Amino acid sequence: xxxxxxxxxxxxxxxxxxxxxxxxxxxxxxxxxxxxxxxxxxxxxxxxxxxxxxxxxxxxxxxxxxxxxxxxxxxxxxxxxxxxxxxxxxxxxxxxxxxxxxxxxxxxxxxxxxxxxxxxxxxxxxxxxxxxxxxxxxxxxxxxxxxxxxxxxxxxxxxxxxxxxxxxxxxxxxxxxxxxxxxxxxxxxxxxxxxxxxxxxxxxxxxxxxxxxxxxxxxxxxxxxxxxxxxxxxxxxxxxxxxxxxxxxxxxxxxxxxxxxxxxxxxxxxxxxxxxxxxxxxxxxxxxxxxxxxxxxxxxxxxxxxxxxxxxxxxxxxxxxxxxxxxxxxxxxxxxxxxxxxxxxxxxxxxxxxxxxxxxxxxxxxxxxxxxxxxxxx
Numbered sequence: 001x002x003x004x005x006x007x008x009x010x011x012x013x014x015x016x017x018x019x020x021x022x023x024x025x026x027x028x029x030x031x032x033x034x035x036x037x038x039x040x041x042x043x044x045x046x047x048x049x050x051x052x053x054x055x056x057x058x059x060x061x062x063x064x065x066x067x068x069x070x071x072x073x074x075x076x077x078x079x080x081x082x083x084x085x086x087x088x089x090x091x092x093x094x095x096x097x098x099x100x101x102x103x104x105x106x107x108x109x110x111x112x113x114x115x116x117x118x119x120x121x122x123x124x125x126x127x128x129x130x131x132x133x134x135x136x137x138x139x140x141x142x143x144x145x146x147x148x149x150x151x152x153x154x155x156x157x158x159x160x161x162x163x164x165x166x167x168x169x170x171x172x173x174x175x176x177x178x179x180x181x182x183x184x185x186x187x188x189x190x191x192x193x194x195x196x197x198x199x200x201x202x203x204x205x206x207x208x209x210x211x212x213x214x215x216x217x218x219x220x221x222x223x224x225x226x227x228x229x230x231x232x233x234x235x236x237x238x239x240x241x242x243x244x245x246x247x248x249x250x251x252x253x254x255x256x257x258x259x260x261x262x263x264x265x266x267x268x269x270x271x272x273x274x275x276x277x278x279x280x281x282x283x284x285x286x287x288x289x290x291x292x293x294x295x296x297x298x299x300x301x302x303x304x305x306x307x308x309x310x311x312x313x314x315x316x317x318x319x320x321x322x323x324x325x326x327x328x329x330x331x332x333x334x335x336x337x338x339x340x341x342x343x344x345x346x347x348x349x350x351x352x353x354x355x356x357x358x359x360x361x362x363x364x365x366x367x368x369x370x371x372x373x374x375x376x377x378x
Contacts, residue, residue, distance in 0.1 A: 109135065109249040112166060114143035114158060115175040115237060116150065123235075127175070127242040130227055134246035143172075150178040152204050154287055156269060157296075159197075160207035161347055168194030173245035174204055181233035186220040186240050188248060188257050189266075196254065198245040200236075203269035214263045220244055221258035274299045280307060280374035285319065285367045289351065293358025295319070297371055299350040308376030315342055315376075319352065320369035326352065338362070 111131060117123040124145050131138060143162055148154045155176035163172065177184075177200045185201040192213035197205055198220075205214070220226075220240055225247050231239045248254045274283035274297075283299035309315050315328050327335055328342040332355045335341045340359060345351040352359050360366050 108137050108139040109169070109171070109251070110139045110141060110166065111171045111173055111245050111249050112141045112143050112162065113145075113173050113245075114147065114155065115145045116147040116155070117145050117175070117237070118149075119145055123237065127173075127237050130238055130242040131173075131246040131249075134243055135250045138246060138249050147176055148287075150176070151287075152176055152178070152202055153269060153271075155204045156207045157287060159204065160211065163191075163193070163195060163208055163212070166195065169196075171196045171198065171245050171249045173241050174199035175237035175241050176200075176204055177202065177236060180236050184267075185261075186236060186244075187217055187261065187266075188220060188244060188254055189217045190215045190254070196248050198241050198248065200241075201267050203267045205266065206269040206271065209263075209266065209268075214266070217261040217263055217266060218255060219258045219261050222256060225252075225257055272298070274303055276303075276306075278375075280372060283350075283371045283373070285352075285365065285369040285371055287367050288360050289345070289353075292353070293360040293362075294345070294351050294353040295359050295365060295367065295369075296345065296347075297350050297352070299371070299373075301344040301348050301350065304344075304350045304373070307373060308378070313376070316374060317342070317352075318370075318372045319363070320365040322363065322365065324363070332356070 113124075113127070115124060115127075124142075128140055131140060144158060147158065155174060159172065159174060163170075166172075172195065174197065179202065180200070187197075187199065187201045189197045189199075189205055189209075191197065191208060192215050195212075197208070199205060201219075208214075225244050227239050227243045244257060247257075272284060274281050281299065281303065283297050285295045286298050287296040288294065289296055309328050311328055311330055313328055314325050316323070316325050318324070324340065326340045326342050329335060331343065332341065332353060335355050337355050338357050340352065340354050340363065343351055343353065352363075352365075354362050
């Protein structure tokens with residue numbers, strides 16, 4: 001009997017196949033599909049799905065029947081149609097790229113971009129254009145471009161705060177680079193959480209390294225991963241960090257970026273921890289919280305609570321050399337409007353604020369400033 005496209009003929013062909021025929025063909029097809037999938041840049045899961053779809057399609061059933069009866073010939077005088085095995089393999093080849101594209105489009109690679117460029121000029125847009133030109137489908141998330149100019153510490157804080165909320169494989173491109181064009185190194189670092197960091201070796205990764213650990217570091221030196229024949233001495237964000245970040249996000253072998261560096265050789269910020277004595281704790285105001293003027297300190301909530309204070313109590317403090325008594329509360333509205341408060345911020349540190357006001361402006365204190373809090377009286 002001939003193999004046609006009608007429903008009756010289909011049923012007759014598939015009725016003659018045994019379950020073992022499908023299992024054997026599926027195993028062989030899955031193996032071959034994996035090879036094709038790799039060529040398409042797809043995963044083994046996509047190969048398996050394509051194998052199943054092709055195997056149980058009409059060309060797949062027809063091909064199996066042809067394989068079971070290799071000596072069956074067409075009656076003379078009948079036009080020979082496409083060979084079932086050829087049609088079957090063509091089905092696989094057509095299915096794989098489509099399914100691979102669907103999967104890769106579901107979860108686009110992500111670059112998280114942070115600078116101190118501001119948004120007044122075209123610097124940020126130019127850097128994004130470089131990234132898109134290398135990988136048009138990449139997803140770029142703006143962490144912030146309003147980092148205090150030249151403040152490596154602020155950049156380190158924001159990076160530390162954001163990275164836990166992004167998955168492994170995320171690429172962080174950071175351009176806070178007050179010594180751009182100098183002998184400082186441009187690097188790619190991979191954390192033990194599987195995230196990548198493309199940034200200057202100036203200490204901006206210090207806090208992430210302390211918490212997550214760094215698995216490996218490489219210095220950026222491969223000109224093929226940079227842009228242009230002549231590198232600017234003042235715009236490495238465009239010429240080095242943006243293209244390298246896009247190459248890493250695209251899945252290029254990041255070890256090709258340049259020679260390996262010792263993790264211990266990374267530049268580290270000189271961060272002073274809060275210090276305790278019998279009188280109390282001496283800490284530091286290290287930043288203001290965005291546009292609100294709240295003061296951010298380096299005193300962890302757990303360390304502050306060791307002093308013996310509870311919410312609702314008034315706490316004597318000396319900040320920037322100015323003595324004050326401030327209520328320790330849960331949130332801003334726990335004190336009257338325009339009154340100061342102590343609270344634990346969303347990052348787990350002691351902070352000073354004014355309810356619907358700016359502590360920095362109202363109290364005349366700006367970072368860096370020393371903070372002293374005595375132990376609570378028993």
